Amino acid sequence: MRYTSLDIDNLGYKVSYLFFEKQLPSLGYSVRKPQIEYTEDILNMLKNRSKCLIIEAEVGTGKSFGYLAPLLQLQSVDRGGFSVVISTGTIALQEQLMEDIKLLKDYMGLSINPVLAKGMSHFLCKSRINQRYGKQTNKPDWINDWTRVSEYGDKVDLNKLIPDINDVWGKVNVSKCSFRKCAFFSECKYMELRDRMKKNNSVIVTNHDQLIANAKSLKVGRNPLFPLDTSIIIIDEAHNLEEKARNSLSESWGLGEIKDLLYSIGKFLSRSDNYEENEKTKERILIRLERVFHNLYLYCIQKSGDDDGNDIQTFKIELTHEDEIDILIEDLNNFNISAQLLDVENDELDDTLYKSEVLISFLNDIIEQHNRIYWLEMKKNNNKSLRLNSIPKEMGEIIHNYLFEVIDKPIILTSATISQPGITNYDKYDYLINSLGMDSLTTGQLAVADPKPSPFNYDSNALIYIPNDLPSRKEKDQYKEAAFSEILRLLKLTDGRAMILFTSKEDMMDVYKNLRVLNLPWNILVQVEGSSQNEIKDQFIEDEKSVLLSTGIFWEGMNIPGPSLSNLIIYKLPFPVPHPILDYKSSLVDDGFSQVYIPEMLIKLRQGLGRLIRK
Numbered sequence: 303m304r305y306t307s308l309d310i311d312n313l314g315y316k317v318s319y320l321f322f323e324k325q326l327p328s329l330g331y332s333v334r335k336p337q338i339e340y341t342e343d344i345l346n347m348l349k350n351r352s353k354c355l356i357i358e359a360e361v362g363t364g365k366s367f368g369y370l371a372p373l374l375q376l377q378s379v380d381r382g383g384f385s386v387v388i389s390t391g392t393i394a395l396q397e398q399l400m401e402d403i404k405l406l407k408d409y410m411g412l413s414i415n416p417v418l419a420k421g422m423s424h425f426l427c428k429s430r431i432n433q434r435y436g437k438q439t440n441k442p443d444w445i446n447d448w449t450r451v452s453e454y455g456d457k458v459d460l461n462k463l464i465p466d467i468n469d470v471w472g473k474v475n476v477s478k479c480s481f482r483k484c485a486f487f488s489e490c491k492y493m494e495l496r497d498r499m500k501k502n503n504s505v506i507v508t509n510h511d512q513l514i515a516n517a518k519s520l521k522v523g524r525n526p527l528f529p530l531d532t533s534i535i536i537i538d539e540a541h542n543l544e545e546k547a548r549n550s551l552s553e554s555w556g557l558g559e560i561k562d563l564l565y566s567i568g569k570f571l572s573r574s575d576n577y578e579e580n581e582k583t584k585e586r587i588l589i590r591l592e593r594v595f596h597n598l599y600l601y602c603i604q605k606s607g608d609d610d611g612n613d614i615q616t617f618k619i620e621l622t623h624e625d626e627i628d629i630l631i632e633d634l635n636n637f638n639i640s641a642q643l644l645d646v647e648n649d650e651l652d653d654t655l656y657k658s659e660v661l662i663s664f665l666n667d668i669i670e671q672h673n674r675i676y677w678l679e680m681k682k683n684n685n686k687s688l689r690l691n692s693i694p695k696e697m698g699e700i701i702h703n704y705l706f707e708v709i710d711k712p713i714i715l716t717s718a719t720i721s722q723p724g725i726t727n728y729d730k731y732d733y734l735i736n737s738l739g740m741d742s743l744t745t746g747q748l749a750v751a752d753p754k755p756s757p758f759n760y761d762s763n764a765l766i767y768i769p770n771d772l773p774s775r776k777e778k779d780q781y782k783e784a785a786f787s788e789i790l791r792l793l794k795l796t797d798g799r800a801m802i803l804f805t806s807k808e809d810m811m812d813v814y815k816n817l818r819v820l821n822l823p824w825n826i827l828v829q830v831e832g833s834s835q836n837e838i839k840d841q842f843i844e845d846e847k848s849v850l851l852s853t854g855i856f857w858e859g860m861n862i863p864g865p866s867l868s869n870l871i872i873y874k875l876p877f878p879v880p881h882p883i884l885d886y887k888s889s890l891v892d893d894g895f896s897q898v899y900i901p902e903m904l905i906k907l908r909q910g911l912g913r914l915i916r917k
Contacts, residue, residue, distance in 0.1 A: 702739025
C-alpha cells in the first residue's frame with residue numbers, strides 16, 4: 303500500500319463522518335458508536351504501521367462494515383490499488399461478507415474484484431462428471447443445466463438443482479486436480495476461479511484453511527494462491543484460527559488408506575522383474591498391518607474404558623510406540639517402489655510415490671517421537687474407524703512462522719469472542735496471543751485495542767435461565783429424560799420460535815426423534831449434512847414458530863434476526879472434547895482446566911449466545 307498519514311486522516315473523516323453518519327443510515331442500517339471506534343482503531347493501526355492488530359467487537363457492533371468500509375475506500379484512493387484478503391472460519395460468514403462487499407461496491411461506485419475463494423471440493427469437476435455419466439444415454443438434466451444457476455459450479459448454488467446432492471457430490475466434485483494434464487482444463491470453471499483469485503486489486507474472501515495453505519506455499523517459495531499485490535489481511539472469526547491451523551497441519555492414516563496405497567504400489571510393481579517376490583512382500587505387509595491395527599484397537603478399547611455416562615463419540619488415546627511398527631517400516635522400505643520404477647513416468651505413480659514416502663516418514667516419527675503429538679482416534683463401537691494421527695506440539699510457534707514471520711503485510715485479527723477477563727488489554731487477549739504465537743511480537747509490532755462492547759441492551763431484552771434441578775450428566779439416561787422435559791416446557795413458553803444448540807450429533811438426533819413423534823404444533827427442523835445450511839436456515843426464519851435443532855456450524859457465523867429465534871436453548875456447556883493437543887497445552891501451565899479448557903469453553907459459549915440477539 304502506498305499511502306500517507308494525511309491519506310489516513312482524510313479517510314478517517316470520510317468514513318467515520320460521511321459513511322457511518324450520513325450514508326449508512328440511508329441503506330437502513332443503524333450507526334453504532336463502537337463501530338466507529340472500531341474503524342478508528344484500524345485506521346490508527348495503519349497510520350502507525352503496526353504489523354498486527356487484535357480487536358474484539360461483540361455481537362451487534364457491525365464489525366464487517368467496520369473493517370470493509372475503510373479498507374475498500376483506501377483501496378480506491380491508494381495510488382495503484384492493492385488487494386485485501388479476508389479469512390473467516392465459517393462459510394456462513396463468507397457468504398454474508400460477499401453480500402456486504404457487493405452492496406458497498408455498488409453503493410460507493412468502487413472498482414474492485416470481489417472473489418469468494420473456497421476449497422476445490424466445493425466445486426463441480428467436468429472430468430469426474432464425464433467419468434461417471436459420459437457413457438450413459440439418459441444423463442441427469444442438471445449436467446447441462448448447472449451453468450444457468452452457478453458461475454463456477456459451487457455446491458451452494460446447486461443445492462436445489464441436483465437431487466440428492468449430498469449422495470452425489472463426493473463423486474463429481476473436484477477432489478484432486480491434474481491441472482493442465484486434464485482434458486477439460488481449458489473449460490474448467492474451477493480453474494477460471496483460481497485465475498480470478500490471483501488478479502490484482504481484488505477483495506478475496508476465503509477460509510482459514512486456504513489462508514494457511516497460502517502461507518505454506520509462501521514459506522516453501524511456491525506461487526501464492528492469492529494476488530501478489532495483497533497488502534492487508536483480515537482474519538475474522540480469529541477465535542478458531544488455531545483449531546483450523548491444527549486441522550490443516552495434522553496427519554492421519556487409517557487402515558483402508560494404507561491398504562489402498564499398498565494395492566497402488568503393487569499395481570505398478572507388477573511391471574517389474576521381481577513381480578512374485580513383490581507380491582509375497584505385499585501380502586506379508588498386509589497381514590502385519592492388520593495385526594498392528596488390531597493390537598492398537600485392543601489398546602484403544604483398554605484405555606477408553608467405561609465412558610462414565612459421557613457423550614464422547616470419538617475416543618482420542620495417546621499413541622505409544624508399537625513394536626511391530628518397526629518391522630512394518632522395514633517391510634515397507636523393502637517394498638521399494640521408487641528403486642524399481644524410476645524409469646516410469648506417470649502422474650498416478652508420482653502421487654503414489656509421494657504418499658508412500660509420507661507414510662514411511664509418519665511411521666518413523668512415531669518411533670523417534672519428534673516434536674509432535676501422536677494419538678489413536680476411534681469412533682465408539684466402530685473398530686473400522688481407527689486412525690493414527692499426529693500434530694506438531696508447538697502450534698503457536700508454527701502459526702507465527704507461517705503468518706507473522708513469512709507474511710510482511712498488516713494483519714488484523716478480529717472476532718466477537720477473543721477476550722477473556724483481565725485488567726489490561728494484553729491480559730484480556732493473552733490466551734489468543736499465546737495460542738497463535740504472537741507473544742514474540744514486539745510492542746511496536748503488536749497493537750491491542752479496547753474490546754468493543756455490544757450496543758444491545760441485554761438487561762432489557764434478554765433473560766438467561768439455568769435449571770438447577772437436572773440430574774448429573776453422569777446419570778446419562780436420567781439426564782436425557784429430564785433435559786427433554788425441560789426443553790418441551792421451554793418450547794411451550796415461546797410457542798416454538800427456538801433454536802437448540804448441541805455439542806454432539808447423537809444428542810441432537812435423540813431429541814429430534816423424540817420431538818417428532820409427539821405431533822407438536824411446530825415444524826421441527828434439524829441441521830442437514832454438508833457445509834452450507836442456507837436452505838434450512840431460511841426455512842427456520844420463514845416459518846416463525848418452527849424449532850431448529852443444530853450443532854457445529856450453527857454455534858457461530860449464523861445471522862438469524864427477528865422473532866423466529868426468540869428462545870435459544872443450550873443443551874450442554876460446550877467444553878471441548880478432550881484432545882491430545884489441549885492436554886499438551888494444559889501440561890505447560892499451572893492449572894490446565896482453568897487456563898485452557900475454560901477459555902476454550904467460554905469462546906464457544908459466547909459464540910452460541912451471540913446467535914440470540916442480532917438487531
